Amino acid sequence: MYGVYSTLRLLDPKFPRTSEEPKRIGQRHAGAKKMLLLFLLALLAGAAAFLLFKFATVVDGDLTLVSRGPPRRERVDGKVVWITGASRGIGEVLSMQFANLGAKLILSARNKDELERVKQNILSKNPDSRIEVLPMDLSAGEESLKQVVHAAESLFSNAGIDYMIHNAAFERPKRGALEESEGGLKATFNVNVIGTINLTRLLAPYMLDRGMGHFVVMSSAAGKVPAPGQAVYSASKHALNGYFTSLRSELCTKGIKVTVVCPGPIETPQSSAAASSVQRHSSEKRVSVERCAELTIVAATHGLKEAWISYQPVLTVMYLVQYMPTIGYWLMDKIGAKRLDAAAKKGNTYSWNLIFGGKKSA
Incomplete structure (x- = not known):
């Protein structure tokens, strides 16, 4: 046996010097593989911990949404965008951001004067923007909405609504x-549900054509979780x-897309001084209206079917x-x-304390 090893060593200087050496080499290789595996596991654990930390403290939307990057300008540049509730809050900021991306705008709400204010504000920053004001009451009934849809479709040289x-x-x-x-039940459903669905039923045939x-x-x-x-x-x-x-x-097979956006608590410029004071005292963390509008346009221009916008703890609950x-x-x-x-005490209704705090007061 010794002669065989001696001959093989002469032919190949790297050949093991003894019959025990292959075993030792195999053990060293196994040890190296184990160390590499442990290193990779530690790396993955660190990455997971980092992502969990970001999700718990920084992320303001669902993981698919926040991974998409900025809005895609080419998807809205030159397109006709019709926005309801455009006279204030998220609607007003959405109007400005869509204008910044080159969209043609139709602004609707009940208050014509406020719509004109929004229009002039946009034009002061984007003089080349093309904007039409179209007052509308979603709760006015089907015949009224039918006339509004016909008018909207006729704007911008009959370009229609994109x-x-x-x-x-x-x-x-x-x-x-x-x-x-x-009365509260009817008022809520007339605008949020019946009016919105009626407007969709009347507009969709034009899009389908x-x-x-x-x-x-x-x-x-x-709209996704219980809201006591x-x-x-x-x-x-x-x-x-x-x-x-x-x-x-x-x-979806006929060219019609739908994106459902589900924001949690949003900080809007229209918040009253009292509400702002409550928020400061309760440390209620809200996504800014500008960020909400931006993420909404990200979801739309990237073709997402659904998007969630919020900080914690709302995201975790969702x-x-x-x-x-x-x-x-x-x-x-x-x-x-x-x-x-x-809520009765005007306190923080989106707090971790609701989960980990004490019982309801008497």
Whole structure:
């Protein structure tokens, strides 16, 4: 045996010197592989920890949305964008941002004077923008909406509507589910559901004739998860989600796209001084209206079917309800009464303290 090893060493200087050496080399290789595997596992664990930290402290939207990058200008440049609820809040900021991307705008709301103010504000910053004001009341009924749709389709040399941004909404103060009046119920559903769906039914045939069109629906996190203190508003947004996700499945092969956007708490410039004071004292963290508008346009121009916009803890609740509903609904049951209590005291209704804090006060 020694002679065989001696001969092989002469032919190949790298050949092991003894019969035990291959075993030692194999052990060293196994050890190196184990170290490499441990290093890769540590690297993956570190990356996971970093992503979890960002998700818990920095991220302001669902992971698909925030990974998409900036809005795609080429998707809206020169396109006709019709925005309801454009006289203030998210609608006003959406109008400005769409104008910055080169879109032609149709601005709708009930208050014509406020729409003209928004138009002039945009033109002062973007003099070349093409903007039309089209006052409209979503609760006015089908015949009125039919005339408005015909007028909108006729603007910009009969170019038609490329993007319909359903942003108008009616929101009631937070109160218990059994405390809402019939008047509040009807007012909420007439705007948030019936008016929005009627406008869609009347506009969609024009889009189908052209073989293209995109509905962007400003829903709410309350349309995805339970919202104690906002039962009627939540019901109206669940209705919107159900209608438009069904509509998308029916018309997606005919060139019609639908993007449902679900924002959590948003800080709007129209917040009253009292509300702002409450937020400061309760440390209620809200996504800025500018960021909400930006992410909405990101979702639309990247063709996302659904997008969530919020900080924590709302995002965590949305993920739990979506993917682990038993746990998610248990959690919402745990905080329901405490959220009503916080709303009654004008406190923070989006706080981790609702989960980890004490019981509802007497």
